[in-house]
Amino acid sequence: MIQLFRNAGYKIVDFTDKSDIYIINTCTVTNMSDRKSRHILRQAKKNNENALVVAVGCYAQVAKKELEEIPEIDLVLGTNEKIHILEYIENYTENLKKENKIDDVMQNKNYGDFGSVTYTEKTRAVIKVQDGCDRFCSYCIIPYARGRVRSRKPESIIKEIEEISEKGIKEVVITGIHVASYGKDFKEKFELIDLLEKINNIKKIKRIRLGSIEPLLITDEFIKRLIKLEKICHHFHLSLQSGCSQTLERMNRRYSAEQFEEIVNKLRKAYDDLILTTDIIVGFPGETNEEFEITYNFLNKIKFYKMHIFKYSKRRGTKASLMKDQVSSKIKEERSKKLLELSDKNENEYLNTYINKSVEVLFEEKDEEGYYKGHTSNYLVVKVKSDENLCNKIQKVTVKKSEKLSLIAEIIK
Numbered sequence: 001m002i003q004l005f006r007n008a009g010y011k012i013v014d015f016t017d018k019s020d021i022y023i024i025n026t027c028t029v030t031n032m033s034d035r036k037s038r039h040i041l042r043q044a045k046k047n048n049e050n051a052l053v054v055a056v057g058c059y060a061q062v063a064k065k066e067l068e069e070i071p072e073i074d075l076v077l078g079t080n081e082k083i084h085i086l087e088y089i090e091n092y093t094e095n096l097k098k099e100n101k102i103d104d105v106m107q108n109k110n111y112g113d114f115g116s117v118t119y120t121e122k123t124r125a126v127i128k129v130q131d132g133c134d135r136f137c138s139y140c141i142i143p144y145a146r147g148r149v150r151s152r153k154p155e156s157i158i159k160e161i162e163e164i165s166e167k168g169i170k171e172v173v174i175t176g177i178h179v180a181s182y183g184k185d186f187k188e189k190f191e192l193i194d195l196l197e198k199i200n201n202i203k204k205i206k207r208i209r210l211g212s213i214e215p216l217l218i219t220d221e222f223i224k225r226l227i228k229l230e231k232i233c234h235h236f237h238l239s240l241q242s243g244c245s246q247t248l249e250r251m252n253r254r255y256s257a258e259q260f261e262e263i264v265n266k267l268r269k270a271y272d273d274l275i276l277t278t279d280i281i282v283g284f285p286g287e288t289n290e291e292f293e294i295t296y297n298f299l300n301k302i303k304f305y306k307m308h309i310f311k312y313s314k315r316r317g318t319k320a321s322l323m324k325d326q327v328s329s330k331i332k333e334e335r336s337k338k339l340l341e342l343s344d345k346n347e348n349e350y351l352n353t354y355i356n357k358s359v360e361v362l363f364e365e366k367d368e369e370g371y372y373k374g375h376t377s378n379y380l381v382v383k384v385k386s387d388e389n390l391c392n393k394i395q396k397v398t399v400k401k402s403e404k405l406s407l408i409a410e411i412i413k
């Protein structure tokens, strides 16, 4: 959206600056995000009482009525309307205010393609390839806010990546709401792996990173084709959510802990420098001490490099919010702390195994301390001092030590 406005000659300012138009891209993933979205919408009008305040995005999509009652908001637009935001703003009238505009996102069958955009980041670009999700996990509101799976046409994706690679971008991160479902809505069979193969052929792209993926995507056939793609980064973010099969069932995650472990073992066999990260929810309704222990022991066995820990929070409109045996905040806090400690321990141990090893780094920027900072293919942060400008270069370095969750290295001469 920023890019649409920039291209049309608008100046983008900080939220705290006085602006003529405020566009709040709202989030609704938890009840807390709803609250934050409402707060920031009201705040916008306080910044400039004459400004046009527009609510777009997921919260606007699922809670039109609620937002219409907030007098500080001039216009509410749903997820489908984002792509036409410029037209709505430029043709804004008081009448439109009364109407607002929320399509039934569940009926939408086409991917809302913003087309190619210009990137401010010089090294890495995030490429969205699909929208929507058909999985309906019991705690999640996203399918209702984003609708069914809609995939972006491969030609549009390839064109965009080719263009940005000409501008110097070396790494692309493939994202979406549920990337594993890419292509599910196409008439002719064309899946994520087909897309990755095409991207791998783009000469100036050196790395392809996969955003969060669902474990069930990783089949034997997928791995067989994936390992042939030399540009795929050896870092996978596999959302696990719980290490206990019973909890997973209540979450409607459609895989068991045992199946997940099998997938991890296959991936580890395929890539010896593989790094795995994950998301875990603690305190899901009905998670007993025994279930949490099972999760803890499972995570201790799998040894993820890093874990993002979320304390379960009720989301109105989801099945889980109505489940019995909601877990107290105190218990969620204790479980979260325990898992965060485990995550930090794993991260440190893992980093230490890299001391004296050589790694290849794509450097992105120079930090305040004068270090050039970049990432390895498996997403470790590496810093080096150098007289030569290393930004946007791939360079081999030797790791000397680990410090504050980064690796400090020297250039191999």
Ligand code: SF4
Pocket: 133, 134, 135, 136, 137, 140, 141, 142, 143, 177, 178
């Ligand atoms: S797969 Fe992800 S986006 Fe889809 S319902 Fe589950 S948690 Fe939500």
